[in-house]
Amino acid sequence: xxxxxVIENLxxxxxxxxxxxxxxxxxxxxxxxxxxxxxxxxxxxxLKILCGLIxxxxxxxxxxxxxxxxxxxxxxxxxxxxxxxxxxYSFLTPEETLGYLGRLRGMRGDELKRRxxxxxxxxxxxxxxxxxxxxxxxxxxxxxxxxxxxxHDPPVLILDEPGLGLDPRGVVEFREIIEGxxxxxxxxxxxxxxxxxxxxxxxxxxxxxxxxxxxxxxVELEKKYQxxxxxxxxxxxxxxx
Amino acid sequence: MSExxxxxxxxxxxxxKHVRRKRLYVILGLTLVAELAVLILVxxxxxxxxxxxxxxxxxxxxxxxxxxxxxxxxxxDAIAGEFESKTGFMLFTNPVKRTTLxxxxxxxxxxxxxxxxxLGYVIVTISLLAIYGTVPIETLSSFGLCLLYTGSVxxxxxxFSAISKGAMGxxxxxxxxxxxxxxxxxSVLMMTGQPHWxxxxxxxxxxxxxxxxxxxxxxxxxxxxxxxxxxxxxxxxLSVLSMVGYLAVGFLLSLWISKRRQLA
Numbered sequence: 001x002x003x004x005x006v007i008e009n010l011x012x013x014x015x016x017x018x019x020x021x022x023x024x025x026x027x028x029x030x031x032x033x034x035x036x037x038x039x040x041x042x043x044x045x046x047l048k049i050l051c052g053l054i055x056x057x058x059x060x061x062x063x064x065x066x067x068x069x070x071x072x073x074x075x076x077x078x079x080x081x082x083x084x085x086x087x088x089y090s091f092l093t094p095e096e097t098l099g100y101l102g103r104l105r106g107m108r109g110d111e112l113k114r115r116x117x118x119x120x121x122x123x124x125x126x127x128x129x130x131x132x133x134x135x136x137x138x139x140x141x142x143x144x145x146x147x148x149x150x151x152h153d154p155p156v157l158i159l160d161e162p163g164l165g166l167d168p169r170g171v172v173e174f175r176e177i178i179e180g181x182x183x184x185x186x187x188x189x190x191x192x193x194x195x196x197x198x199x200x201x202x203x204x205x206x207x208x209x210x211x212x213x214x215x216x217x218x219v220e221l222e223k224k225y226q227x228x229x230x231x232x233x234x235x236x237x238x239x240x241x
Numbered sequence: 242m243s244e245x246x247x248x249x250x251x252x253x254x255x256x257x258k259h260v261r262r263k264r265l266y267v268i269l270g271l272t273l274v275a276e277l278a279v280l281i282l283v284x285x286x287x288x289x290x291x292x293x294x295x296x297x298x299x300x301x302x303x304x305x306x307x308x309x310x311x312x313x314x315x316x317x318d319a320i321a322g323e324f325e326s327k328t329g330f331m332l333f334t335n336p337v338k339r340t341t342l343x344x345x346x347x348x349x350x351x352x353x354x355x356x357x358x359x360l361g362y363v364i365v366t367i368s369l370l371a372i373y374g375t376v377p378i379e380t381l382s383s384f385g386l387c388l389l390y391t392g393s394v395x396x397x398x399x400x401f402s403a404i405s406k407g408a409m410g411x412x413x414x415x416x417x418x419x420x421x422x423x424x425x426x427x428s429v430l431m432m433t434g435q436p437h438w439x440x441x442x443x444x445x446x447x448x449x450x451x452x453x454x455x456x457x458x459x460x461x462x463x464x465x466x467x468x469x470x471x472x473x474x475x476x477x478x479l480s481v482l483s484m485v486g487y488l489a490v491g492f493l494l495s496l497w498i499s500k501r502r503q504l505a
Contacts, residue, residue, distance in 0.1 A: 048505065051333075052333070052334070053329070053504040053505075054503040054505050055503060072336075073336040073337065074336070076335060079334070081334040083330045083334065084327065085327070086327075086330060086331060087326055087327040087328045088331055089258065089328060091257070091258050091261040091262065092257075096254075096257075100250070100254045101331070101335060104335045104336070104337050105335060105336065145331070
């Protein structure tokens with residue numbers, strides 16, 4: 001089976017702090033995988049390495065077979081990303097922002113205009129599409145972030161807490177959009193919300209202290225630990241050698 | 242899509258940023274005020290305009306010189322801002338080389354300052370034509386030196402922006418470096434008769450001294466009588482060399498650092 005994301009022995013030190021400890025993970029194409037772990041477990045570090053924002057101390061990360069460190073532009077062309085709380089240029093409107101990012105990804109003319117309209121409608125920012133982002137709330141920026149993630153219709157989505165800052169209605173809408181997208185895309189989704197993860201993903205990877213503790217289907221983990229919550233709690237409280 | 246096409250897109254949107262920012266219009270206003278101050282105060286405080294068109298041209302070059310300092314305010318947040326405000330998470334996850342992004346930002350900043358510099362020289366030209374009926378050919382050299390000085394100030398600012406955590410820090414460090422540290426060393430070396438052509442503040446002076454050295458510039462302000470020491474005007478050629486050095490080294494270092502900098 002083709003693998004969209006491959007992480008091999010990924011190790012990352014921040015000075016002397018070990019954030020990732022030989023983490024390995026293989027995510028098949030069109031699979032939706034949740035990345036779970038407590039604060040400081042290494043989730044964001046893993047995603048940032050996959051997005052080429054930081055370099056691994058050792059090991060390698062691949063998107064659709066392309067080494068992110070060696071050919072970052074080629075790897076980045078395959079993904080849509082939300083990392084941390086998204087921020088945009090306050091002097092631009094959502095339409096202009098999506099126009100800028102779409103052009104950088106090679107989109108042009110009517111195709112770009114049509115796609116901008118589609119994704120703005122999808123995240124329900126129609127009434128704000130020509131308003132400068134400086135007036136946006138955190139939730140609205142989060143919606144725009146999802147729009148830019150889907151704009152170029154990438155085969156792989158890498159999402160770090162995409163529901164952060166959204167109101168309850170926004171969380172439900174987001175989940176529906178991501179669920180819809182996940183039917184034909186690979187999603188690698190870091191979150192603290194177990195319910196959210198279990199609704200979007202069919203597999204989860206649980207990490208702590210930069211190490212992989214479990215990587216299995218939610219069904220299997222529920223069989224073994226009775227629930228995903230218990231699996232998470234039991235695995236992440238175990239003392240490390 | 243070629244990297245050149247991406248560069249064109251980045252430059253366009255970055256230029257739009259400068260056009261929509263208040264700071265462009267603030268510096269535009271300051272440039273106009275500086276030119277007006279020279280045009281009003283020189284004849285009021287002295288005996289009319291200087292006899293020499295070159296002296297007046299040198300005095301009026303204060304406007305374009307001020308505009309080049311605007312480069313610091315445009316470029317201070319060019320790189321540091323992406324990391325500080327976290328917009329880098331949105332920008333750096335696109336399939337564009339960091340070097341392309343930095344070059345695009347540099348060109349956009351240069352374009353914005355160029356608008357101000359051109360406006361300054363339009364005022365210089367119109368003023369000289371109105372007062373003296375002529376414009377010295379050295380104005381072209383002054384314009385060229387101003388463009389080079391803009392490039393070197395931008396490169397130094399980009400360097401500080403690449404190594405700074407925040408945009409404000411980068412702007413302040415560059416201002417202190419260009420306006421205070423370089424200027425203090427410049428004054429000390431000038432007073433002690435030592436060469437100072439390699440200092441950025443000295444290089445900026447060439448925009449005015451190209452008309453005839455410090456003596457001519459001071460002539461426009463009433464002469465150099467009573468000065469406790471003599472000013473030696475640095476060679477234009479050496480100053481050009483120095484500016485090219487600042488431009489190239491600052492720019493290349495900012496490219497290299499930006500490429501290696503991680504957004505954690």
